[in-house]
Amino acid sequence: MNPHETALEVQGLTRTYGTDGAAVVALAGIDLTFARSTFTAVMGPSGSGKSTFLSCAAGLDRPTSGRVLVGGEDVTDWDEDRRTRLRRERIGFVFQGFHLMPYLSASQNVGLPTRLAGKRPDRKRVGALLERVGLADRAHHLPDSLSGGQQQRVAIARALVTQPDVLLADEPTGALDSATARQILALLRDCVDNLGQTVVMVTHDPVAASYADEVVYLVDGRVAGRMVHPTADAVAAQMTHLDDLVVAS
Amino acid sequence: MTGSITGLAWRSLRRRPAAATATFLAVLLGTVLIGSFATLTETSFATSGDDAGTLVIFGAVVGGWGAAIVLFSVASTVGITATQRASEIGLIRTIGATPRQARRLINREVAAIAVVAAAFGGGIALVTGRLLFSVIRSGGLVSDSVEYDGGPASVGVAALVVLVVSAIASRVAARRATSGPAGVLARSGASERGRMRWWRVAIGLALVGYGIAMAVITVTVTAHDDDPYAAMSTSGSSSILVGVGLAVLAPVLLRWCAAPFRLLTGRGASGHLASYNTARRAHLLSGVLAPVIVLTAAAIGTLMLVSIDTRTLPEGTPDSDTINLLNNVVVGMISLFAAIMVINAFVAVIAHRRAELERLHRLGATPGQVGSSVVAEAAIVAAVGVVLGALASTASFVPFAIARDEGVVPDGALWLPPTIAVAVVALTLASARFAVRPTVRGLARPMAAGGVR
Numbered sequence: 001m002n003p004h005e006t007a008l009e010v011q012g013l014t015r016t017y018g019t020d021g022a023a024v025v026a027l028a029g030i031d032l033t034f035a036r037s038t039f040t041a042v043m044g045p046s047g048s049g050k051s052t053f054l055s056c057a058a059g060l061d062r063p064t065s066g067r068v069l070v071g072g073e074d075v076t077d078w079d080e081d082r083r084t085r086l087r088r089e090r091i092g093f094v095f096q097g098f099h100l101m102p103y104l105s106a107s108q109n110v111g112l113p114t115r116l117a118g119k120r121p122d123r124k125r126v127g128a129l130l131e132r133v134g135l136a137d138r139a140h141h142l143p144d145s146l147s148g149g150q151q152q153r154v155a156i157a158r159a160l161v162t163q164p165d166v167l168l169a170d171e172p173t174g175a176l177d178s179a180t181a182r183q184i185l186a187l188l189r190d191c192v193d194n195l196g197q198t199v200v201m202v203t204h205d206p207v208a209a210s211y212a213d214e215v216v217y218l219v220d221g222r223v224a225g226r227m228v229h230p231t232a233d234a235v236a237a238q239m240t241h242l243d244d245l246v247v248a249s
Numbered sequence: 250m251t252g253s254i255t256g257l258a259w260r261s262l263r264r265r266p267a268a269a270t271a272t273f274l275a276v277l278l279g280t281v282l283i284g285s286f287a288t289l290t291e292t293s294f295a296t297s298g299d300d301a302g303t304l305v306i307f308g309a310v311v312g313g314w315g316a317a318i319v320l321f322s323v324a325s326t327v328g329i330t331a332t333q334r335a336s337e338i339g340l341i342r343t344i345g346a347t348p349r350q351a352r353r354l355i356n357r358e359v360a361a362i363a364v365v366a367a368a369f370g371g372g373i374a375l376v377t378g379r380l381l382f383s384v385i386r387s388g389g390l391v392s393d394s395v396e397y398d399g400g401p402a403s404v405g406v407a408a409l410v411v412l413v414v415s416a417i418a419s420r421v422a423a424r425r426a427t428s429g430p431a432g433v434l435a436r437s438g439a440s441e442r443g444r445m446r447w448w449r450v451a452i453g454l455a456l457v458g459y460g461i462a463m464a465v466i467t468v469t470v471t472a473h474d475d476d477p478y479a480a481m482s483t484s485g486s487s488s489i490l491v492g493v494g495l496a497v498l499a500p501v502l503l504r505w506c507a508a509p510f511r512l513l514t515g516r517g518a519s520g521h522l523a524s525y526n527t528a529r530r531a532h533l534l535s536g537v538l539a540p541v542i543v544l545t546a547a548a549i550g551t552l553m554l555v556s557i558d559t560r561t562l563p564e565g566t567p568d569s570d571t572i573n574l575l576n577n578v579v580v581g582m583i584s585l586f587a588a589i590m591v592i593n594a595f596v597a598v599i600a601h602r603r604a605e606l607e608r609l610h611r612l613g614a615t616p617g618q619v620g621s622s623v624v625a626e627a628a629i630v631a632a633v634g635v636v637l638g639a640l641a642s643t644a645s646f647v648p649f650a651i652a653r654d655e656g657v658v659p660d661g662a663l664w665l666p667p668t669i670a671v672a673v674v675a676l677t678l679a680s681a682r683f684a685v686r687p688t689v690r691g692l693a694r695p696m697a698a699g700g701v702r
Contacts, residue, residue, distance in 0.1 A: 060611060080693055081615055088613025099608045101522070103529040115518040116614045142529065158612075 006072055007166045007198035008034040008057060013066035014221075015052050026052040027063070028221035034166065039192045039199045041209035043235070044218035045242065050202040053218065054170055057200070058091055059083035071165040088113050092159025092167040092197075094188075096174040098151040100143040100158075106130060107139040110157045121161070129157040133187060149180035156187055160197065167191065169201040173208050185211040206235035217242060255357050271593045272359060273366045275326045276415055278589065279319030280370025281377055282582060284407035286312045288378030288399025289385070295398040300391040303571055307385070307578075312407075314579055318586045319411055321493075324418035325536055326593055327359055338426050352423035359419035367408040374404045390571050445500055456494030460487040460641070464648040472652035477562055478572060480652035481554060485576070488550025488645035489543070489583070495637050496539035503531035503538050506633040519618055522609075523625035533601065536594040538630050541677055544587035545638025548669045550645035551580040556662035557646065561653040588676055595684035599623065606688055616692040620685050627681030631674040638673070639666055 015027040027049045034040055044050050055061035057068060059075060060083075067076045070090055078086065087093070100109045110129055111121025130136050133153035135146075143151050152172060159167050169188065173181035189211050191197040201212065209215045210232040217225040219242050227238060290308030293301040338351050346354075382397045467484040474480065495502060507528040527534055555576050562569065599606075606619050614622075650659040 058611075084610070084613055084615045087611065093611060099612070101605070101609065103526045104522075108525065113613050115521055116612070116618060118518060 005036055006033055006069070007036045007038075008032075008200060009067075009069040009072075010053075010057060011067040011069070013053070013056060013068070014064045015049075015056060015061065016064045025221050027056070027066075029066070030218075030221070030223055032216060032223065034198055034200055036198050037192055037196045038214070039189060039212045040201070041212035041215045041230070042200065042202045042218060043204060043209055043215055043239065044224070045204070047220075048218040049221040050204075050218055051170065052221075054168055054200075054202050057166075058093065058168055059086050085117075088117055089162050090165045092162065092164040094152070094155050094159050094167065094169040094172045096171040098143070098148070098155050098175070100151055100154055102143055105140045105142055106135060106146065106154045106157075109143070109154055110161055112158060113162050117162075126157075126161065129160055130154075132160075132190075133157045147180075148176050149183060152176065152180075152184050153187065156184070156191070160191065160195070164197075166198045166200060169199060169203075171203055171205075172201060173203070173205060178207070181205075181208065204239075206232045206239060209235045269358075269362050271326045271597060272323070272362045272415075274589065275319070275323045275593070276363045276366035276411055277370040277373075278586070279315070279323060279411045279414075280367045280408050281373045282586075283312050283315045283319065283411060284371055284374025284404040285378040285381050286315065287403035287407040288374070288397075289382060291400065291403035292382060292395070292398040296391070296395050300395050303391055304385075304395075306571070307575065310575060311578055311582065315582060316410060316414070318583060320414045320418070322540075322586055322590050322593075323363075323411070323415045324421065325539070325590065326597070327415065327418045327422050342427070348427040351427045352420070355423040355426060356416070356419050359415060363412055363415040367412050370411070371401075371404045371408045374407065375400070378404070385574075388570070388574065390574065445498075449497060450501075453494045453497035456497065457491050458494075460490030460492075460494060460644050463487045463490065464644045467648035468651050472648075477566065477653075478568060480649055481558065481572070484645050484649040484652070485551070485554060486645075487648070488546045488642040491641035491644045492543045492546025492550075492638055495546075495641055496542045499535035499538040499542065500532045502637060503535050503630070503633060504528055506637075507531065507629055510629045510632055518614070519622035519625045522622040523629060526622075527626050527629045533598055534626060534630050536598065537591055537627070537677070537680075538634050540587040540590035540594065541631060541634030541673060542638045542641065544584055544591070544676075545635050545669060545673050546641035547583040547587070548580055548673075549639055549642035549666045551576050552665055552669070553642065553646035553659060553662060554649050556665065557650055557653055557655060557659050560661055561655065591677055592680040592683065595627070595680045599684045599688060603688055606685075607692065610692045616689045619692060620682075620689040623685040624678060624681050627677050628674075631677035634677070635670045635673055639670060642666070 010030055010032050013027050013030040014025070017024045017026060030049075030053060042050050042053065052061065056063045057070075059068070059078065063076065067074055069075065070086060075083065075086055093099075101112065104112065107126050107130060110126045114121040127136065127139065130139050133156055135150060135153050135157070138146060138150060138154075143154070146154065156167075156172075167188075172188070173184050176184060185208055188199050188201065192199055192213075199212075201208065203209055210230050212230060213228070215227040215230045215235055215238075216223060217227075217238065224242060225238070227234065286308050288308075289304045290312065293304035293308065296304065338355075341354070342348065342351055378399045379397055382399070385391060386393060386395060463483050464487045467480050467487070471479040471483045507524060510524065510527075555573050558569070558573065559565075606623075609619055609622075610616065646659060647657055650656060
């Protein structure tokens with residue numbers, strides 16, 4: 001793991017889709033810093049730029065302007081191959097739809113990023129991660145014989161396998177019932193507290209956000225506010241008054 | 250209600266030209282093939298004696314095989330495109346379409362494509378039928394006095410047959426696509442890995458058994474017949490029968506056979522992914538494996554037969570030319586269709602897996618790795634298919650070689666099987682590369698709008 005203090009940083013990030021006439025501004029200049037071993041929730045209404053922010057941070061999408069720094073290293077101008085390696089080795093991804101390969105067993109899915117890097121997965125490490133997420137006895141099951149919560153646990157273990165600089169989660173509990181969702185959130189919390197991981201999670205669920213150390217609100221592609229040590233009630237209250245936030249900032 | 254489903258079918262077709270193209274091509278080529286040979290049969294009605302007999306044989310034999318192949322290819326193409334839309338069908342059922350309406354949507358779409366394709370195919374068949382006839386006459390297979398007399402009647406019947414076949418195929422596919430409960434999420438697991446039905450296993454085994462029985466009859470009975478072509482009439486179709494039988498069993502065979510090939514694909518990430526995908530989702534790639542087996546079996550089996558025949562009967566009999574031309578035409582036809590189906594099936598499989606391949610890329614596979622994992626899958630399928638196809642081909646040429654006193658191994662043309670094998674492997678790999686290229690190109694570009702999903 002990179003010893004740099006900042007896991008992820010974006011400076012003046014903008015992203016515009018389309019051409020001049022019908023341009024849609026998804027991100028209108030965002031500056032955010034995510035310190036190592038922190039859990040941040042990024043919230044905002046639909047179209048606020050949450051997903052675009054995550055895509056740009058992960059190197060899936062190229063920002064129109066601004067910089068992206070992963071572990072203190074500027075990756076903005078890297079070509080597709082380097083950015084692919086970046087995703088593989090230094091960024092862990094957790095998606096709403098789990099995104100497991102349907103034909104690989106749980107342990108093979110966890111080892112996949114290592115395989116793609118051309119190395120043999122370390123059996124012990126894969127086993128330890130599966131144990132950590134509570135699936136030691138499911139290592140050889142295929143995804144379709146696992147429940148949604150179990151699949152998301154496998155996905156989290158996969159995201160952790162390369163000890164990434166930052167773990168990006170896009171609505172990780174969006175497809176789960178509330179009890180399972182709480183288990184997944186507790187697991188993400190555990191990754192931060194006990195493994196020293198950095199988690200950036202996009203969500204619009206106030207309960208999910210309450211597991212984070214801090215909530216960042218995005219509105220119309222801008223940072224509209226922050227909340228430290230959020231509670232579900234406070235977040236929900238804030239979400240209903242986002243317009244005030246924009247005026248305030 | 251009916252009108253609105255037709256409208257929906259029409260709009261869906263306009264948005265989905267790629268899937269429609271596959272069905273269109275299968276129906277078009279099917280009509281051209283069967284139609285051209287049907288004109289020969291019609292011409293025979295205006296002729297008499299040996300000429301009429303020759304023309305009827307051409308029309309009936311080739312037309313018969315053609316119909317079987319068209320049935321197979323149209324059914325598989327329509328089936329693949331319907332399965333591909335499982336989640337969409339689930340969606341329209343969730344918002345209130347009855348299974349009946351969903352089936353009607355699929356059937357209307359297929360019908361619309363098939364009618365247009367059959368009409369075009371019929372038009373082409375009128376020209377190719379005339380060409381075919383002039384080839385046969387200039388080859389001296391019928392006397393010069395015979396005049397071409399094919400026309401809209403025979404071509405019309407051929408087009409009708411193809412339309413009926415595609416209607417049946419689409420009904421079967423539609424029924425399967427709507428058999429489960431309604432739901433938006435395509436259950437990628439259970440439905441995809443579905444076991445083979447007992448009747449499918451029975452049909453496969455029956456075809457293989459029938460082919461082997463014909464081979465045994467060739468060695469024990471027809472080999473001793475006075476007519477040198479009696480042995481060919483019993484052994485000629487054995488390779489195709491066994492090949493089609495194995496093709497019917499393709500999902501199971503691929504699951505079994507992919508395991509040994511795991512060692513060959515090496516330790517790289519692409520090979521790793523490919524070997525597990527072929528074994529655990531054999532049902533997907535079996536659509537590619539089936540035509541590869543049939544192509545290899547038919548080509549090796551029949552061409553070896555022709556070479557044994559010309560070697561052991563250098564003078565020939567009055568029937569030799571006709572018989573061998575027939576053999577070559579059948580092989581050519583089967584090969585053409587099988588080749589198209591390999592490409593078709595790959596395009597459909599890749600379209601089906603597009604989201605999954607994009608996912609792989611997001612997890613850190615380079616576009617090159619995504620592409621090469623698909624090509625590695627093609628290599629496994631090709632290798633399994635060529636081995637099984639070659640095995641099936643022995644059902645034809647081994648008994649025939651024994652019948653013509655060449656022994657178990659024919660005396661010549663031993664270069665044929667490896668040459669055909671190499672050609673089939675090359676075709677399969679090229680189809681995979683062709684099918685996956687647009688996806689790989691798309692991945693190589695930074696993502697457009699759409700986010701991380």
